[in-house]
Amino acid sequence: MEQTIRVGGHARGLAATGRTDRWWVGTLLTLLGLTGFVAYATWAAFQPGHFFHDPYISPFSSPLLFVRPGAAGAAPLQHAWFGAWPSWWPSWLPASPSLLILIFPLSFRLTCYYFRKAYYRAYAASPPGCAVGALPRSEYRGETGLLIFQNLHRYALYFILVFMVVHYYDTFWAFFRDGVFGVGVGSIVLTIDAALLTLYVFGCHSWRHLLGGKLDCFSCDASSRLRHGAWRKASILNASHGLFGWLSLFWVAFSDYYVRMVSMGRIHDFSTWG
């Protein structure tokens, strides 16, 4: 029963649709939001300094693998896991700690089941909206061709779990300056950052699957009953995965911006340390 799809009166071609609502608003906001984040993160990743202001370290630079002593706004040498900046580092690249680590959280968000929807719609027009014409292709292959790497989302999850622990470590120490407990605006900013990242990661589809979703029987033994409980809790967060994805994306950039501004002396960090 061959026929052209024009039968039925449907428009054909990129972004062609009979929809009369403002379907493009969500796509446009996604495009602006993701582009804004990528632009800021790229700029920040190439800044060699101002990622630290005692006791705060920017989440864009943590875990801090190496540090170049003496760089403006850089952390003291003892904060770096592996010491001084390596001599083999190409001179044409700024000695920015972010360049060494951002690939890991980036890969988690890049392969995230929620953000895949967001950027497939906003950047690839695949499709730009529901019942809106997708970008025509000679042969659509979905995630079976070049995009087959999307299947490795769970590995990005393993890395982000480590990052989450590091974020909490940084957050804990953000309440101590020179060994004295206190609270600053930066302490609260970094606490919110760690909390939002947790809500985002623990609602991850791969996490939910590994916790218990892969089981067929939830009641067969004590282990599966335990995993069912964990799966249900992850499912609650999973229902808002996109929301937490956006909130944590915005907040991690804001946290970096805040620490950077405080480090540069452009913002005064109100705190109990005086």
Place this chain on the structure above:
Amino acid sequence: MPERRFRVWRGDARGGGFQEYAVEVDPGMVVLDVIHRIQARQANDLAVRWNCKAGKCGSCSMEINGRPRLGCMTRMNMFGADEVITVQPLKTFPVVKDLVTDVAWNYERNKRIPPFKPRPRGADGQHRMMQNDVDRVQEFRKCIECFLCQDVCHVLRDHDRKDAFVGPRFMIRLASLEMHPLDAADRIPAVRAEFGSGLCNITRCCTEVCPEHIGITDNGIIPLKERVVDRYYDPIQWLARRIFGRGGEH
């Protein structure tokens, strides 16, 4: 009674066009009611498929102002007073006449899904399962086979990959069988190859249009894709299976 303007696509597989109708609309009417009024008073030969008028049979799927919807669940008061309402057949399937499409492809694909294969009974001769085990499956059983998800899926709608992708409706049928605690069949190789799970790029339009609010993407398709990852793309799971046998999958 206010009069509303409708544009209804009229024609068959050879072609057709939009026909305009001015219709009196009563309070509480849905789009399907208006289509029936047009049929009764102005166009007796207007073809529309319908049955229950209660959103449970899945027959009256159509595209209303460009969105795949059930005619019987689309209330007239959701439209602006002067809004022209355009009604079309589903885009993804061949038109039979006017608003009726031939959805037989779906039934043909459904036949290819390996059916439920029960595990051996327990020592007491019984099959047992708990409610917790079938909550997920019961969500998928709410499907009324309206095929709105199939219609909106861009893999089928725009790229016409009916040869390679079974579509959201049957991905959730596969999920309901794969997740069933008493089922013993292994469909994961077919989910990946024959049914084309990799072609879904999870843009979630199927979930957005589902009148039963089934979490098609989050609860059906993505868990299936993760099971495919377990089997084909995760070297740690592969190693675990080699060492511990099938238990490595769980």
